[in-house]
Structures are given as C-alpha cells and as structure tokens.
Amino acid sequence: MENNRTEISTLGEFGLIDHLTKNFETQNVSTILSVGDDAAVIDHFGKQTVITTDLLVEGIHFDLMYAPLKHLGYKSVVVNVSDIYAMNATPTQITMSIAFSNRFSVEALDEFYEGVYAACEKYGVDLVGGDTSSSQKGFIISVTAIGEVAPDKFVKRSTAQKGDLICVSGDLGGAFLGLTLMEREKKIYIENPKIQPDLEGEDYIVGRLLKPEARKDIIEFFEKNDIVPTSMMDISDGLSSEVLHISKQSNLGCKIYEDKLPIHNDARQAAFKFGLDPTVCALNGGEDYELIFTLKQEDHDKIVLNEEISLVGYMTDAEDGYKFISKGGNTFDITAQGWNAFNK
Amino acid sequence: MENNRTEISTLGEFGLIDHLTKNFETQNVSTILSVGDDAAVIDHFGKQTVITTDLLVEGIHFDLMYAPLKHLGYKSVVVNVSDIYAMNATPTQITMSIAFSNRFSVEALDEFYEGVYAACEKYGVDLVGGDTSSSQKGFIISVTAIGEVAPDKFVKRSTAQKGDLICVSGDLGGAFLGLTLMEREKKIYIENPKIQPDLEGEDYIVGRLLKPEARKDIIEFFEKNDIVPTSMMDISDGLSSEVLHISKQSNLGCKIYEDKLPIHNDARQAAFKFGLDPTVCALNGGEDYELIFTLKQEDHDKIVLNEEISLVGYMTDAEDGYKFISKGGNTFDITAQGWNAFNK
Numbered sequence: 001m002e003n004n005r006t007e008i009s010t011l012g013e014f015g016l017i018d019h020l021t022k023n024f025e026t027q028n029v030s031t032i033l034s035v036g037d038d039a040a041v042i043d044h045f046g047k048q049t050v051i052t053t054d055l056l057v058e059g060i061h062f063d064l065m066y067a068p069l070k071h072l073g074y075k076s077v078v079v080n081v082s083d084i085y086a087m088n089a090t091p092t093q094i095t096m097s098i099a100f101s102n103r104f105s106v107e108a109l110d111e112f113y114e115g116v117y118a119a120c121e122k123y124g125v126d127l128v129g130g131d132t133s134s135s136q137k138g139f140i141i142s143v144t145a146i147g148e149v150a151p152d153k154f155v156k157r158s159t160a161q162k163g164d165l166i167c168v169s170g171d172l173g174g175a176f177l178g179l180t181l182m183e184r185e186k187k188i189y190i191e192n193p194k195i196q197p198d199l200e201g202e203d204y205i206v207g208r209l210l211k212p213e214a215r216k217d218i219i220e221f222f223e224k225n226d227i228v229p230t231s232m233m234d235i236s237d238g239l240s241s242e243v244l245h246i247s248k249q250s251n252l253g254c255k256i257y258e259d260k261l262p263i264h265n266d267a268r269q270a271a272f273k274f275g276l277d278p279t280v281c282a283l284n285g286g287e288d289y290e291l292i293f294t295l296k297q298e299d300h301d302k303i304v305l306n307e308e309i310s311l312v313g314y315m316t317d318a319e320d321g322y323k324f325i326s327k328g329g330n331t332f333d334i335t336a337q338g339w340n341a342f343n344k
Numbered sequence: 345m346e347n348n349r350t351e352i353s354t355l356g357e358f359g360l361i362d363h364l365t366k367n368f369e370t371q372n373v374s375t376i377l378s379v380g381d382d383a384a385v386i387d388h389f390g391k392q393t394v395i396t397t398d399l400l401v402e403g404i405h406f407d408l409m410y411a412p413l414k415h416l417g418y419k420s421v422v423v424n425v426s427d428i429y430a431m432n433a434t435p436t437q438i439t440m441s442i443a444f445s446n447r448f449s450v451e452a453l454d455e456f457y458e459g460v461y462a463a464c465e466k467y468g469v470d471l472v473g474g475d476t477s478s479s480q481k482g483f484i485i486s487v488t489a490i491g492e493v494a495p496d497k498f499v500k501r502s503t504a505q506k507g508d509l510i511c512v513s514g515d516l517g518g519a520f521l522g523l524t525l526m527e528r529e530k531k532i533y534i535e536n537p538k539i540q541p542d543l544e545g546e547d548y549i550v551g552r553l554l555k556p557e558a559r560k561d562i563i564e565f566f567e568k569n570d571i572v573p574t575s576m577m578d579i580s581d582g583l584s585s586e587v588l589h590i591s592k593q594s595n596l597g598c599k600i601y602e603d604k605l606p607i608h609n610d611a612r613q614a615a616f617k618f619g620l621d622p623t624v625c626a627l628n629g630g631e632d633y634e635l636i637f638t639l640k641q642e643d644h645d646k647i648v649l650n651e652e653i654s655l656v657g658y659m660t661d662a663e664d665g666y667k668f669i670s671k672g673g674n675t676f677d678i679t680a681q682g683w684n685a686f687n688k
Contacts, residue, residue, distance in 0.1 A: 049393055051395075051437070052473060054441070054475050055442075055443055055476075055477045055484070055486055057477050057479050057480070059480040060480070061477070095396075095488055099399055099404070099484065129395060129396060129397055131398050131399045133399045133400075135482075135484070136481055136482050137480055138480050138481070140399070140443065140479070142397070142486035144395070144439055144488040146395065
C-alpha cells in the first residue's frame with residue numbers, strides 16, 4: 001500500500017467523514033436523518049428502542065498484526081448487533097466513532113469501513129453517525145447500536161425460571177482456538193519473520209476469531225415459531241461466565257452437561273493439536289458471539305429439530321449451585337474463567 | 345490520593361460497572377431498562393428519537409494536567425447533549441464508554457463519574473449503558489446521546505433561507521482564551537514547578553473551557569415562544585467554521601458583523617492581556633458550545649428582548665459569498681480557522 005497512500009491530513013476531519021460515508025445509503029425508512037448533521041433522527045412509533053455500545057481498543061481487544069482491517073470493521077459491527085439480538089430485538093442503526101494515530105492512511109480506513117458497510121448490509125442496519133479523531137497511540141473503535149422490539153418482547157438476563165432449559169446456538173470454543181493459533185503464529189513470526197504462518201486447515205477457527213457472525217437467524221427462528229426465551233444474552237466472555245450471569249441475576253442455580261456442549265470438529269482437532277481440552281475451550285473461550293438462552297420446558301419440541309440450537313442443561317434452585325456434569329458423571333462447580341480485560 | 349487507592353483489578357470489569365453505576369437512578373419514565381444487561385430499552389411512542397456520539401481522547405481533546413476529572417466527566421456529557429439541543433430536541437439518555445491505562449485508580453474514575461452524574465442530573469438525562477476497557481495509553485471517552493423531538497420539529501443545518509437572521513447564544517471566544525491561559529500556565533509550570541498558576545480573576549474563561557454548559561435554556565425559550573429556527577448547530581469548532589457549514593449546506597452566502605459579536609468582558613480583557621484580537625478569538629475559538637441558528641425575519645421581535653441571544657448577521661445569496669464586516673466597515677472573506685484534530 002506504500003505506493004498508494006493518501007495522508008488523512010489532506011482531507012481534514014469533515015472531508016474524511018464525507019469520504020468514508022459518501023457511498024452509504026440508508027436502508028430503514030425509520031432513518032429520517034443520518035450522517036452529516038449534529039445528530040441523527042430515528043422514528044420509532046409504537047416500538048421500543050434498544051441501544052447498546054462497545055469499545056474496542058488496539059492491543060486489548062484486537063491485534064492488527066493478524067486482524068485485517070476489513071474484518072475488524074465487520075467484527076466491530078457484529079459484536080454490537082449481537083448485543084441487540086441478545087435482547088430479542090432487531091438492530092436498525094449504529095453510530096461508529098474511531099480514533100487512530102497518524103500511522104493510518106486513508107486507504108487503511110477505507111478498508112476498515114468496507115468491513116463496516118458489509119456488516120451493516122448483512123444485518124440491515126444504517127450507520128447514522130459517528131466521530132473521528134486522532135489518538136496518541138493505537139486504533140480505538142466505539143460503536144453504539146440501536147434496535148427495536150415490539151413492546152414488552154425484549155428478553156433480559158434476570159428472568160430465567162427454575163426448570164427452564166438452557167440452550168446455546170452454534171458451537172463454542174472456536175474463536176478462542178483461533179486466537180490461540182494466531183498468537184502462536186505471531187510468536188513464531190516475531191522470532192523468525194521468514195517463516196510463513198501455517199494456517200492450513202484452520203479456516204474455521206480463524207474465521208470464528210476474525211469474522212464472527214451475530215445470530216440474526218436464531219432471533220428470526222424465535223419470531224417464526226412463537227418462541228420468547230425466558231432469559232438470554234450473547235456469549236462474548238465464555239459460556240461459564242455467561243451462564244453465571246443468568247443464574248445469579250435470576251437468583252437460580254444451573255446444571256450444564258459436558259456431553260451436550262456443541263463443539264465443531266475443526267475446533268476439537270485444533271484443541272488436541274495445541275494440547276488443550278476442547279471442553280475447557282468451549283466453557284471458557286470467549287468471542288464466539290453465540291446466544292445462550294433459557295426456555296420453558298414446554299417449548300422443547302419447538303427447538304428440538306433446529307440443528308443450530310443445542311440443549312446444554314437446565315436451571316435449578318439457587319441452593320443447588322452452579323454445576324457442571326462431566327462425561328464421566330462427576331460434578332464440578334462452574335467458575336467464571338472468562339476473558340477479563342483488567343487482569344490481562 | 346496515594347493513601348486511598350483501590351486497584352481497578354480488584355473489582356474486575358463487572359464489579360467496576362456496578363461500582364460506578366450503583367447510586368444512579370433513572371429519571372425518565374421512558375427508560376424501561378438501563379445499565380446491567382446487553383442493551384437498554386427506551387420507549388418513544390409518538391416521538392422521534394435523536395442520537396449523537398462523540399469521542400474524547402486524552403492529549404487530543406483534553407489535557408489531564410489542568411482538566412480535573414470531575415469537570416472532564418461533566419464536559420463529556422455536555423458536549424453530547426449540546427448536539428441534541430442543536431437539533432431542537434431534548435436529550436433523554438446517554439451511553440458512556442471509557443478506556444484507561446492502569447495509571448487510573450477507582451477513586452480517579454469515581455471523580456470522573458461524579459461529573460458525569462452531575463451533568464446527567466442537570467440536563468435530565470439517564471445514563472443507560474456503556475463499556476469500560478483498558479487502554480495502552482491515555483484516557484478515552486466515548487459518549488452517545490439520545491434525545492426526542494416532536495415529529496418534524498427537528499432542525500437541520502441545511503435549511504436556512506435567504507434573508508434569515510443569524511443568531512448566536514451567550515458569548516464567544518471564552519473557552520479559547522481559557523485554553524490559551526491554561527497552556528501558558530502549563531508551560532510555566534513545566535519550566536519551574538515551584539511557581540503556582542496565576543488564575544486570579546480568570547474564573548470566567550477557565551470555567552468556559554473546563555466546565556461548559558449546553559444551552560438547554562435556549563431550546564426551552566424556543567418552545568415557550570413558538571420559535572422553530574430555520575437551521576441550527578452548536579458552536580464547537582468556532583463561529584467561522586459553523587456559519588460556513590450552515591451556509592454551504594443551505595446553498596447560501598452569509599454576512600456577519602464584527603460589532604454584533606457577543607464577547608464577555610472578561611474574555612476581552614484576557615485577549616488584550618495575551619496580545620490577541622478578541623474578535624479573532626470570538627470568530628475562530630472553539631468549544632464554547634453555544635448555539636448558532638437562523639430565524640425568519642418575522643421572528644425578530646420574539647428574540648430581541650432575550651439578552652442571551654445576539655443577532656450577528658443574515659443569510660445572503662450564495663454568489664454574495666461568506667462575508668465579515670469589520671467595525672471600520674471593511675469587508676473580509678470568512679474562512680474556517682476552526683480547530684482541526686488532524687492538523688495539530
């Protein structure tokens with residue numbers, strides 16, 4: 001890219017915003033006014049508005065040594081719309097603010113926004129505002145997502161009931177194994193830059209890390225099949241961490257079964273290769289952006305044929321604790337081993 | 345503070361959010377669900393939702409050598425609600441995300457949030473979400489504000505009409521002079537840390553920089569007096585820069601008169617002391633967070649008695665250009681000299 005570098009300073013802040021947003025058309029009729037004014041106007045007659053926000057910081061949440069900017073832009077949107085789906089809502093708009101040091105060129109930001117717009121198109125959301133700024137160091141991304149939901153259809157974390165089924169979408173542990181692989185390859189590369197990264201056959205776990213998807217399909221499945229989960233959240237910090245959130249906020253206990261955990265075969269193979277236990281990866285690996293939700297037992301038949309949904313356990317009384325039942329039938333306490341930005 | 349320092353790592357991320365939000369009660373009945381879930385739920389039946397976002401980066405937008413954290417928290421909210429008022433809307437909710445290096449203690453963040461909550465109370469907004477993260481360097485603040493407005497009452501930048509009166513609220517240039525003072529004192533302090541800062545008699549300009557207010561009162565005045573400006577924005581980059589935005593986006597020219605510019609006497613005195621032209625400070629100094637708006641001529645009598653509103657010029661044909669008329673009667677072209685984060 002060195003032959004084709006436009007300095008951001010040649011555009012100025014407003015020029016840059018124009019440049020980055022000029023090809024973007026809004027998709028929702030509710031988006032009355034978008035980028036280009038002090039604020040955006042959104043119409044929501046008869047609907048409830050859902051809003052969520054996430055900050056992604058270079059060196060903390062991502063590593064530009066192996067995260068392509070386009071994928072990073074895509075993922076920045078996905079992690080936010082995932083939070084909207086986790087409310088049983090439909091994302092409609094986002095705002096995106098970024099700060100970056102002068103090591104970034106316009107072409108680099110274009111790449112980032114290409115990913116942003118691809119995700120916006122995929123999930124049907126409008127980019128309605130944002131801010132750009134310099135940073136002293138590193139790339140910083142702040143996204144706020146807005147969504148809508150029919151009145152009183154939103155689903156919280158704190159409303160699971162005793163006996164409810166605990167379900168998860170997709171499969172778990174893949175993103176963590178992708179991260180493990182990339183960190184290993186990065187270390188090898190730093191030690192010897194001539195060695196090419198060995199990612200053969202690892203597409204699945206690398207994709208889970210670098211280009212996750214939000215579970216729009218699951219929310220649409222609920223709608224179509226008249227399902228309203230009793231509680232729900234997305235799995236960003238790991239299953240253990242999230243099932244504890246739901247349990248504690250609902251004042252209940254839980255029981256999770258090892259033999260029910262959905263683990264993709266590629267993730268299982270990668271775990272063995274790295275000398276890791278696939279179950280531990282599925283329980284504690286973050287960033288899969290799957291959904292965990294609880295259902296009334298009578299809804300069991302509605303989900304049983306959906307291969308994208310696994311029944312992994314059920315809610316118990318608070319005094320029964322947070323339990324994990326191994327394949328051998330042993331019982332362990334579930335503890336939150338999830339990724340924690342402050343202990344790094 | 346060294347005797348009373350709690351490490352953030354002792355709380356963990358969720359503990360920190362709990363800690364920072366535990367004393368905050370929501371104010372709007374529309375705030376159905378706030379901090380503590382994946383997203384917040386807001387009810388907006390029959391109203392239009394307005395959303396805006398701003399990123400503030402240490403070393404770019406603020407300097408912790410002279411910006412107290414409490415004031416910084418306050419200002420972070422103010423700059424966002426100011427954008428909502430600039431739409432002729434009423435702010436109702438904000439989300440606040442921050443990233444910070446390990447040089448910050450819990451007490452430091454408490455101070456910051458004290459300012460955030462003070463501003464939320466003053467402007468009647470609810471803090472409904474956010475994210476906290478580590479940063480590799482410096483303090484980063486991202487705020488998104490949501491507001492509501494009766495359908496079709498929102499005011500854009502692009503809708504001024506030829507002949508409309510150009511008005512500004514409050515006075516201009518004070519924040520820039522406060523910044524000039526603080527930068528001067530910082531330089532003296534770095535050269536000789538034993539010299540105490542000389543801020544005597546400079547409360548006004550220092551306050552304009554460190555603890556600006558948004559013009560809620562002006563929007564309420566409009567409502568009470570049946571005024572809908574034909575265009576409006578807030579003055580964050582400087583009057584020159586903003587009047588050019590309105591003119592260009594409305595396909596018009598403008599004429600601004602030097603003898604009409606509202607300049608506080610303390611700002612004028614400070615300008616003389618620093619050897620600066622008060623008019624240049626009023627035209628090009630940013631961060632006053634006043635409002636610039638245009639009115640139909642027939643609304644003139646509605647604003648003439650409001651001492652917080654100054655009539656500074658009027659809109660002309662595009663071919664008449666962007667003109668500034670000095671006290672001596674000379675005509676100059678207005679150029680945007682506003683603060684630009686990328687040319688620093």
